[in-house]
Amino acid sequence: MNLIRCQTNTKTFLAILTATFVLSALRWEGNGFPAKMKLSEYPFFTGALAALSPAPNVFPYEVNAPLFSDYAEKARFIYLPEGTAMNYRDSAAFDFPVGAVIIKNFYYPHDFSKPEKGRRILETRLLVKEEKDWKALEYVWNTEQTDALLEVTGATFPVSWLDANGKKQSIQYVAPNLNQCKGCHSYDGQFVPLGITARQLNRVEGAENQLLAWQKAGKLSLPDHFNPNAAPRLTDYRLKPQTTNNNQQSAARAYLDANCGHCHNPHGPASTSGMFLDIFENNPERLGVNKPPVAAGRGSGKARFGIVPGKPAESILVYRMESNDPGIRMPELGRQLAHKEGLELVKAWIKEMK
Amino acid sequence: MTVGVFLCLHRRTFGQKEISMSRTLPICCWLVAIAATLSAQPALEKQLQTQLILAADGDTIALPAGNIILSNTLSLDAKKDITIRGAGQDKTTLSFKNQQQGAEGIKVTNAQNIVLEHFTIEDSKGDLIKTQAVNGLVFRDITARxxxxxxxxxxxxxxxxxxxxxxxxxxxxxxxxxxxxxxxxxxxxxxxxxxxxxxxxxxxxxxxxxxxxxxxxxxxxxxxxxxxxxxxxxxxxxxxxxxxxxxxxxxxxxxxxxxxxxxxxxxxxxxxxxxxxxxxxxxxxxxxxxxxxxxxxxxxxxxxxxxxxxxxxxxxxxxxxxxxxxxxxxxxxxxxxxxxxxxxxxxxxxxxxxxxxxxxxxxxxxxxxxxxxxxxxxxxxxxxxxxxxxxxxxxxxxxxxxxxxxxxxxxxxxxxxxxxx
Missing domain, CATH: 2.160.20 (Pectate Lyase C-like)
Structure with a gap:
């Protein structure tokens, strides 16, 4: 028994040593916002942590076109240091004050058809605005749901839930490591936020447009005579039915912008492919229409082109969205499951394409 | 690992007297622990990835000798003057045969002066070593297969x-x-x-x-x-x-x-x-x-x-x-x-x-x-x-x-x- 105790002590000692090392290595320059080992050490939430009730200076936000991450739901918040505000930008991410933090909590309701039965929070991702750059931090929740611990290498663990049809779903959930964060959050090699753009945030939440509400609250500075109806806005692809062609097209493009466009743009990590799926791309060839793959390897399957108009089954885009093989699937990170609804949308769009 | 657990269960099931249980239990746990270190891949994988994330510019990261089984891409981003060095192509093998995550074996991005040397890397689901936007890069004495x-x-x-x-x-x-x-x-x-x-x-x-x-x-x-x-x-x-x-x-x-x-x-x-x-x-x-x-x-x-x-x-x-x-x-x-x-x-x-x-x-x-x-x-x-x-x-x-x-x-x-x- 002594041996066991001895082992435990060594383990604890090593854990403390590692934690000290991790914290010192992650201490970033200058802005007085040191990384914490536990999520509960930040002033983001009040009351029981798992309730995710925002503290002062923390407010929720919603996006038009969410990123698919294995059907996990997300509770999103922004923390702004007292007396500071974000600056509006038309196409890039908003300009943030130093010390601001974007907080994204990933969870599954135990039963999607009965959300009142509670949820399991899996991870909380923080993006912290520093002097020059953004830094990512990854916190993984304990099973007791009392706190989340800093995990620079992320984590993999089993998760299951009942889907909207009452069917049990189980996966090995993967919380990313800090380098993987930048696998998507990258613009010309610099770390950037993705969802905090006009096109994602320009939407009505409750009774009011989010952007206007934040302006009123002094959290966002908008250009003079800002008109949300003239500002960029992605279609909420979740809204149904997508009846007209036009509607279907804008929903599919919004989906691709949010799920693929962060890498597949001329400044993103997938610029090497020459296939660009961000909302600004209007050249069909660069969107992948009749474009042969460059370095797709077995990712191309039996298909010859990225998109074959009218033929989703012959399009590499669809093949890679359908696959669960790590060497084939797209996006590379952040999913184990295929997104059925997203696939239907993209297939319908390609089918109608001439 | 399996062997260790089996031995413990075996002893538990067939140990005739209570007294033998108390003596064998710690030994069993050691057996499990030893078996775990032999295939202690998740711990080693985590350690290597942690080293890569927390590396200071100028660091050398040593890949130990042995057959290292990995489940996810090892990634290095935005670093300068880093060497990743194995114990030799015939000594250090990074195996991605059971890869669950990521398309690549090793991925290096947005970096300067990176040296990768003296190891074997094999069987990833996608590319074995992908480096993107790196200025100053050496691959030396690597077997990639x-x-x-x-x-x-x-x-x-x-x-x-x-x-x-x-x-x-x-x-x-x-x-x-x-x-x-x-x-x-x-x-x-x-x-x-x-x-x-x-x-x-x-x-x-x-x-x-x-x-x-x-x-x-x-x-x-x-x-x-x-x-x-x-x-x-x-x-x-x-x-x-x-x-x-x-x-x-x-x-x-x-x-x-x-x-x-x-x-x-x-x-x-x-x-x-x-x-x-x-x-x-x-x-x-x-x-x-x-x-x-x-x-x-x-x-x-x-x-x-x-x-x-x-x-x-x-x-x-x-x-x-x-x-x-x-x-x-x-x-x-x-x-x-x-x-x-x-x-x-x-x-x-x-x-x-x-x-x-x-x-x-x-x-x-x-x-x-x-x-x-x-x-x-x-x-x-x-x-x-x-x-x-x-x-x-x-x-x-x-x-x-x-x-x-x-x-x-x-x-x-x-x-x-x-x-x-």
Whole structure:
């Protein structure tokens, strides 16, 4: 028994040593916002942590076109240091004050058809605005749901839930490591936020447009005579039915912008492919229409082109969205499951394409 | 691990007396602990990835000896002056056979002066080592391979620098890639030397890359030995200024096992050197033996029969210099598993010429007499057994051809490529 105790002590000692090392290595320059080992050490939430009730200076936000991450739901918040505000930008991410933090909590309701039965929070991702750059931090929740611990290498663990049809779903959930964060959050090699753009945030939440509400609250500075109806806005692809062609097209493009466009743009990590799926791309060839793959390897399957108009089954885009093989699937990170609804949308769009 | 647990359970089940339980339990736990360290992969994987994330500029990260089983990509981002060093190619093996996450084995991005050396890496789901946007990169004494028979489910590239500058790949071995063993894409200033590429679809491929020096390598038993390509629709538009010399390019007759849709899927088995739609390429003093279909092919992008929509793309090869190479004697029978090979077989039988030019020329580059103007010429001179044919691919078909074996129009010399462009 002594041996066991001895082992435990060594383990604890090593854990403390590692934690000290991790914290010192992650201490970033200058802005007085040191990384914490536990999520509960930040002033983001009040009351029981798992309730995710925002503290002062923390407010929720919603996006038009969410990123698919294995059907996990997300509770999103922004923390702004007292007396500071974000600056509006038309196409890039908003300009943030130093010390601001974007907080994204990933969870599954135990039963999607009965959300009142509670949820399991899996991870909380923080993006912290520093002097020059953004830094990512990854916190993984304990099973007791009392706190989340800093995990620079992320984590993999089993998760299951009942889907909207009452069917049990189980996966090995993967919380990313800090380098993987930048696998998507990258613009010309610099770390950037993705969802905090006009096109994602320009939407009505409750009774009011989010952007206007934040302006009123002094959290966002908008250009003079800002008109949300003239500002960029992605279609909420979740809204149904997508009846007209036009509607279907804008929903599919919004989906691709949010799920693929962060890498597949001329400044993103997938610029090497020459296939660009961000909302600004209007050249069909660069969107992948009749474009042969460059370095797709077995990712191309039996298909010859990225998109074959009218033929989703012959399009590499669809093949890679359908696959669960790590060497084939797209996006590379952040999913184990295929997104059925997203696939239907993209297939319908390609089918109608001439 | 399983053995340890089994022993513990065994003792628990069959231990006759209570007293023996108390004595055996700690031993059992030690057995489990020891077994766990032997296959302590999750812990080691986590430790290595932590080291890579927290590395300070200038650090060396040691990969321990042993067979290290990994489930996820090991990634390094935005660092300077980092060395990742194994205990030797025969001592440290990173195995991705059971990879669950990420497409690559190792991925290095947005970095400067990175050295990867002295280890073996194998069986990733996607590429084995991908490096993107790295300035100053060395791959040294690395074996990167997929085990077993070469197959289309192997990853695309073994060593894959893309959008990198100042890359040295030396004394590396690449085996079994379903696209290219050593693939340098959209990069600048690249040295590939003393490497061995075998059983890949393409052994060494230089694509949309400028200033590449490929010398003293062995490319053997691939589908194609050395490929120098410029492809359309890429951010880095033009490659070229590539010198290939003193390589041994032997028996690249392997069945093409690239997945359909890949451009290298079109390379005929039996290709030694293929120069496609690029410029300023010098191929000299190579030993190009027993490649059965096309020892050296100089072709335009039209040979792929793929549509070209990139308006800035130049589909024609130009300023190509093939000289002083040694080709094998005697008869060779081209492959019939490929359209190009079948045509060669029909037209040439077992006497397919070593150096084949597709003859598709940019009309804007021609002088009044129909020859290519200086600056765009194809020069072929002084190759041992260097038989030649211009197949005029635009006029070739099953029952028609306008093949010319006259090498006189191409008997010329170009300035040797210097190290500086």
């Amino acid at each position: 997929w085990n077993g028979k070469p197959k289309k489910t192997n990853g695309a590239y073994a060593l894959y620098p893309v959008q990198c500058q100042n890359v040295r790949i030396e004394r590396c071995t690449a085996i079994g890639a379903s696209d290219a063993g050593i693939y340098v894409g959209q990069s600048d200033s690249v040295w590939v030397t003393r490497c061995y590429a075998k059983n890949n679809v393409a052994g060494i491929e230089i694509e949309n890359t400028t200033n590449a020096w490929v010398y003293e390598n062995i490319a053997a038993y691939n589908t194609g030995g050395v490929l120098v390509f410029d492809l359309p629709d890429l951010p880095k538009k033009r490659g070229g200024h590539v010198k290939v010399w003193k390589n041994k390019i032997i028996q690249n007759n392997h069945k093409n096992f690239a997945p359909k849709g890949n451009i290298v899927g079109q390379v005929p088995p039996g290709t030694g050197v293929m120069i496609l739609a690029t410029n300023d390429v010098e191929v000299h003093d190579n030993f190009i033996m027993d490649n059965k279909t096309a020892s050296t092919a100089i072709v335009s992008y039209f040979i792929t029969e793929l549509p070209i929509k990139d308006k800035e793309y130049n589909p024609y090869p130009s300023n190509i210099h093939i000289h002083d190479n040694v080709y094998s004697e005697g008869k060779r029978t081209p492959t019939r598993k490929n359209k190009m090979g079948t045509l060669f077989w029909l037209k040439f039988g077992r006497r397919v010429p070593h150096i084949i030019y597709d003859g598709i020329q940019n009309p804007g580059w021609l002088a009044a007499d129909g020859s290519l103007q200086p600056g765009y010429r194809i020069c072929i001179r002084n190759n041992e057994n260097g038989t030649f044919a211009n197949i005029r691919a635009h006029k070739i078909g099953l029952f028609k051809s306008d093949i010319s074996r006259d090498s006189k129009p191409y008997d010329c010399e170009l300035n040797s490529l210097s190290d500086k462009h």
